[in-house]
Amino acid sequence: MKWEFKSGIPIYLQIISLLKMKIAAGELPPGSQVQPVRELAMEAGVNPNTMQRALTQLEQEGLLYTQRTSGRFVTEDKQVLKEMRKSLSEQYVKDLFEALSKIGMNREEIIEAVSSFESTDEKEA
Amino acid sequence: MLGKLLGYEMKAYGRIMVPIYIALIALSVVLGIGFHFLPDAMTHNFIFILLFILYILLLVSVVVMTTILGVNRYYGNLLGREGYFMFSLPTRTSTMMTAKTLAALIWTAFGAIAGFASILLTSLIAFNDDSFREIADAITEVLPQLKPYLGNIIVWVIVIVVGVVTLIVRVYAAVSIGSQWSGHRMIGSILVYIGFKVIETIIASIVRAITPLRTAIENIVGNADSASFKPAILALVIILVQLAIYWVIAWFFTDRKLNLE
Amino acid sequence: MAVVVCNNLTKRYGKKTALQNVNLNLEPGRIIGLAGPNGSGKTTMIKLMQRMLVPTEGQVLIQGKEPGPETKAVVAYLPDRDFLPDWMKVSALFGLYQSYYADFDRAAAERMIASLGIDQNQTFKKLSKGTREKVQLILTMSRKAQVYLLDEPIAGVDPAARDYIIRTIISNYNPEAMVLISTHLIADIEAVLDEVIFLKEGRIVLHENADDLRTKVSMSVDEYFREVFRC
Numbered sequence: 001m002k003w004e005f006k007s008g009i010p011i012y013l014q015i016i017s018l019l020k021m022k023i024a025a026g027e028l029p030p031g032s033q034v035q036p037v038r039e040l041a042m043e044a045g046v047n048p049n050t051m052q053r054a055l056t057q058l059e060q061e062g063l064l065y066t067q068r069t070s071g072r073f074v075t076e077d078k079q080v081l082k083e084m085r086k087s088l089s090e091q092y093v094k095d096l097f098e099a100l101s102k103i104g105m106n107r108e109e110i111i112e113a114v115s116s117f118e119s120t121d122e123k124e125a
Numbered sequence: 126m127l128g129k130l131l132g133y134e135m136k137a138y139g140r141i142m143v144p145i146y147i148a149l150i151a152l153s154v155v156l157g158i159g160f161h162f163l164p165d166a167m168t169h170n171f172i173f174i175l176l177f178i179l180y181i182l183l184l185v186s187v188v189v190m191t192t193i194l195g196v197n198r199y200y201g202n203l204l205g206r207e208g209y210f211m212f213s214l215p216t217r218t219s220t221m222m223t224a225k226t227l228a229a230l231i232w233t234a235f236g237a238i239a240g241f242a243s244i245l246l247t248s249l250i251a252f253n254d255d256s257f258r259e260i261a262d263a264i265t266e267v268l269p270q271l272k273p274y275l276g277n278i279i280v281w282v283i284v285i286v287v288g289v290v291t292l293i294v295r296v297y298a299a300v301s302i303g304s305q306w307s308g309h310r311m312i313g314s315i316l317v318y319i320g321f322k323v324i325e326t327i328i329a330s331i332v333r334a335i336t337p338l339r340t341a342i343e344n345i346v347g348n349a350d351s352a353s354f355k356p357a358i359l360a361l362v363i364i365l366v367q368l369a370i371y372w373v374i375a376w377f378f379t380d381r382k383l384n385l386e
Numbered sequence: 387m388a389v390v391v392c393n394n395l396t397k398r399y400g401k402k403t404a405l406q407n408v409n410l411n412l413e414p415g416r417i418i419g420l421a422g423p424n425g426s427g428k429t430t431m432i433k434l435m436q437r438m439l440v441p442t443e444g445q446v447l448i449q450g451k452e453p454g455p456e457t458k459a460v461v462a463y464l465p466d467r468d469f470l471p472d473w474m475k476v477s478a479l480f481g482l483y484q485s486y487y488a489d490f491d492r493a494a495a496e497r498m499i500a501s502l503g504i505d506q507n508q509t510f511k512k513l514s515k516g517t518r519e520k521v522q523l524i525l526t527m528s529r530k531a532q533v534y535l536l537d538e539p540i541a542g543v544d545p546a547a548r549d550y551i552i553r554t555i556i557s558n559y560n561p562e563a564m565v566l567i568s569t570h571l572i573a574d575i576e577a578v579l580d581e582v583i584f585l586k587e588g589r590i591v592l593h594e595n596a597d598d599l600r601t602k603v604s605m606s607v608d609e610y611f612r613e614v615f616r617c
Contacts, residue, residue, distance in 0.1 A: 209463075212437070215486065382440075383439065
């Protein structure tokens with residue numbers, strides 16, 4: 001997942017969602033150690049203060065935890081991870097509904113389209 | 126900090142001047158040996174004549190390069206592109222000016238010594254016989270007779286040294302004013318230098334035109350006996366006044382009116 | 387406690403006003419963008435902080451002191467042009483910085499030079515333009531300074547060099563220090579800024595936290611910059 005930032009949204013919020021995506025996608029597996037702030041900031045090309053702010057918020061949400069001596073880790077709490085996935089998926093579903101309503105589909109039609117959808121991977125299989 | 130700055134200046138001059146000195150001394154030895162074994166070489170040996178011309182060119186280049194470096198260590202290093210580095214150093218403008226002035230003075234002295242040493246070396250090798258011993262003997266004989274004038278000689282040496290310093294600082298004052306004229310720094314500096322000389326001449330004429338002053342000076346210079354300190358002291362005072370004025374001008378335009386390119 | 391303070395700072399060249407009544411408090415620990423088109427007074431402001439110019443009115447204070455030898459010892463300045471004695475070898479330049487600046491971390495500078503594969507025995511003049519710029523940046527950022535003044539560090543460089551410069555700044559600046567980066571291309575450095583200052587014709591038209599500004603105007607700082615400075 002690449003560090004790319006969109007305009008008009010505070011960068012720390014964008015970092016938070018990017019890090020959540022990395023956790024959800026397994027790029028940062030449960031229990032794994034997160035890089036130090038400065039390194040992470042360098043990789044993302046952002047201000048270390050901004051990165052710090054994003055990590056602090058993720059800690060408050062319980063997705064990360066700090067061990068005083070050894071650094072910052074991704075939570076292994078299944079419940080927290082499940083909720084994070086749920087909230088991420090809600091955002092995607094919301095985007096989907098918005099996009100499809102714009103092209104004139106109603107709720108039933110959208111649900112119909114989703115349930116009859118076969119991904120290209122499945123077709124090939 | 127002054128020591129560090131001076132060390133840096135010495136290196137900046139040294140990388141250009143030391144090779145010239147080495148070439149000069151080497152050529153002096155070659156010429157000395159040539160003169161010694163081929164006293165008539167100057168008249169018919171083409172290579173020898175070529176070497177002699179090269180030697181003269183090297184002597185000239187000692188003077189020319191010392192002058193160019195002296196100007197450029199201020200004009201280029203302090204007021205040019207490298208000024209962004211120099212003025213970021215944790216030091217005062219006056220400290221940098223002192224380091225530059227000292228370096229210019231030291232390398233002027235080195236230049237004079239190198240030139241004198243090379244001529245002496247050539248003569249030593251060329252006339253390595255009794256005639257040289259005679260000259261040496263004559264000098265040792267004359268020296269004790271100069272003893273009563275020793276104090277006076279020292280003062281005159283000081284006058285010469287301060288005179289060289291004043292010359293250097295006058296150049297600094299000229300380039301620091303000339304550099305105010307963005308885009309025409311070089312020509313501006315030259316014009317200001319000429320302006321300084323014109324003003325000096327005018328002031329000197331005015332002083333001569335004022336009769337009481339003129340008489341006072343004539344009394345000091347004219348009536349003094351050969352052992353008197355008065356003329357030397359008068360010269361020293363005049364030069365020191367010039368030095369102070371040029372120093373203040375150079376400092377003001379370098380520090381308060383800095384205009385880096 | 388602000389590390390750099392400007393009080394009614396004004397600079398005029400003859401009749402031309404380069405900087406007009408600038409009041410600023412810049413806090414340590416922040417990376418601040420000084421943005422404005424060419425000729426808006428960015429370089430004048432930075433030069434005033436280094437006492438390469440003397441204010442016409444008002445004052446600038448660094449750690450409570452007027453710029454001078456004491457402040458220069460804690461300010462690392464990167465001008466917008468080649469500024470080093472170019473006849474020296476890279477290793478000699480390290481020696482120069484080491485002898486003049488107590489806060490220079492030579493080992494760090496040598497590591498960075500080595501990681502770029504630059505030969506320390508090369509004369510500065512003989513390096514390519516891009517390499518010279520990198521060496522100058524490395525020398526500047528290898529000081530553990532209290533204030534970094536970076537004048538247009540990314541103007542006219544290719545994207546790879548830009549990324550290198552940004553990474554070098556982020557990974558080397560002293561976290562207790564204030565970093566001021568001037569630019570007329572804010573998009574390139576937007577993501578590293580804590581705060582932005584917009585300078586227009588010698589006056590400050592905006593000084594705000596970058597993320598707050600994005601929320602407020604619902605656009606990137608760069609987009610907003612383009613709107614404010616539209617020709």
